[in-house]
Every structure is written in structure tokens, then in C-alpha cells.
Amino acid sequence: MKLNQSTRLAIWSIVELASRPGEQVPVNEIAQIYGISQHHLAKVLRTPSRAGIVGSTRGPGGGCEFTGNANRLTLYDIVQLFEGDREEEETPEVPSTPVAAEVARVLMEIDRITTATLKSVTLQTIIRNAERKEERRKEASRKTAPAGETDMADGVEPASEKA
């Protein structure tokens, strides 16, 4: 799906913040994770900040914090902040031929699926699904790794070494 660059950056950073509840995350840290300009990201984050879903604190130890409800906020809500309400977009005038009407119907079909998808995905769903995939990946590496190497693969000391 084609989204404005600002919308895409906002989705990345808001989900990142929502995955770290209660944490003040420096903008430069998010910019580094996603390989984007800190200056541009700071500008992008002004919009969700005005909407009350991102808060920021200046000074040492300061940063940005997610202040919305991750269980309720959907991708649609973020897209809407940057690109307006897709459902209220005016349908462009099309020539009144059967072919033009059929093209318009197909484009509306695509829009309807896109909107339904964006509205059904909450930030918490993205975070939870990412965690699930990570757990599965670790589980799979535990099953395939030779005995004794499994815990190290997850960055955890083997129990025998701890003792």
C-alpha cells in the first residue's frame, strides 16, 4: 500500500513507542532503529503529539512516550491523522461510460479492503503478533540448535554456567 513517507514514519515510531509503555524513548534512538533523519522524525511526531497520543519530555532522560490506548488505536487512526479520512474522500468525477463505472467500482473495492484492514489492526495487535513471531523463532532455533547451544542462541546463559 502506498502511504506518504510521514505516515509510514509515524506508524513505525508510534508502534515502537507503544511497544515500550511508560518508557521515555529519545527520538534519535527511534530514528536510528529505522534509519531515518532525527530532524524529520521530530517534525512528523508533532502531529500525533497534537492528537494526544505521543507525549514528550525535554532534558536529560527525556524523550517521547506513547500516551494513547494501544488496544484501541488502529492503523487507520494514524493514517487518518496524516492523510485525512479515507471514507470522507470525495469520489473523483469519472466519465459516465460503462467502462469508467466498472473501473471506479474496482478501485472502490480496493479502497474498501484497505480501509477495513487498517481499521481492524490495533497497535497492540501488531506488538503482540511481533512478539508471537519472535517467540516462535526462538522456539524453532531451540529445536534445531545442538544441545547446549540453545540458551546461548537467545542471549541467555545456559543454566549450567549460571550455577
Add this chain to the structure above:
Amino acid sequence: MQAGVQASHNQITIDDVCLADIPQIIEIDSEITKIAKPELWYSYYAPAGRSQPRWFLVAHEDARVVGYILGEVRAWEFGSPPCGWIFAIGVSPDQRIGGIGTRLLDAMIERFRPTGVKTIRTMLHIDENVLMSFFRSQGLAAGPFIQLEASIDL
């Protein structure tokens, strides 16, 4: 962006459906869909003539039914290898956001698992935002099949 209200629950148990549960299931479904379908629900209860494994589970809070789920393993329809279909799931509107739907789905997956299926699947109306959000929160996403339809007078 609505505020969710956490329902408080007494002990919830997930059980196989019994005949006495059906009227309460009809009531919950009718509250959600605004259409009462007693014949449908009694037909789901009747196991006669079924060749595919099917499960009909209910969530009970004491003797009260607060949710239900209906699932079946179906094979090779539309060219799909065996998969676990969720045909219906519903939670009483006053009992939502308390994990009952998750427990029902988990219980159904545990019924599916011994059959060897690796995929669960469901179909829902595109405007069913709440239900679609629920399934997505459980890890379901658009799959390789797409539903198409047309008026019969095409």
C-alpha cells in the same frame, strides 16, 4: 478510538455444548446480529450425518452461557488442504474485553490440533470491525483465498 470497559468475571469454564445451552446461544447471537435463528442453532447442535469433525463449545459463567464457538475441520473445499474453520464465535456484549473470546478460540484450536491441521480460517463481513480486530489480535491475517460474489442476475 472507543474506551474499553473491562468486564469482570466469575469462574468461566469452556464446555461442550448441551441442549439446554441453545436458547441462551440463540439469545446472544440475536443480540449481536439482530436476527434470531433458532433453526440454525438447533441444527448445529444436532450431530446427525456429519462426516467432518465438528466442535460446538460454550463459555459458562456458572450456569449462564456467556459465549460460544463453532468449528469444524474441512478438507479440499475450494482446493484447500484440511484446515480448521471457525464458523461462528460470539460473546455476550456485557461480557466482552475479558478474554472469553480468546479462551474459546484457544479451546477450539486444542480440539483442532490432534486432527493434524496446521491452519485455522474464518470468514467475516468486511464491516465487522470488532470481530475482525478480535481475530487479528489472535494472529489471524488475510490468507491466500479471496471470496468473490455476484448477483445471480449478473
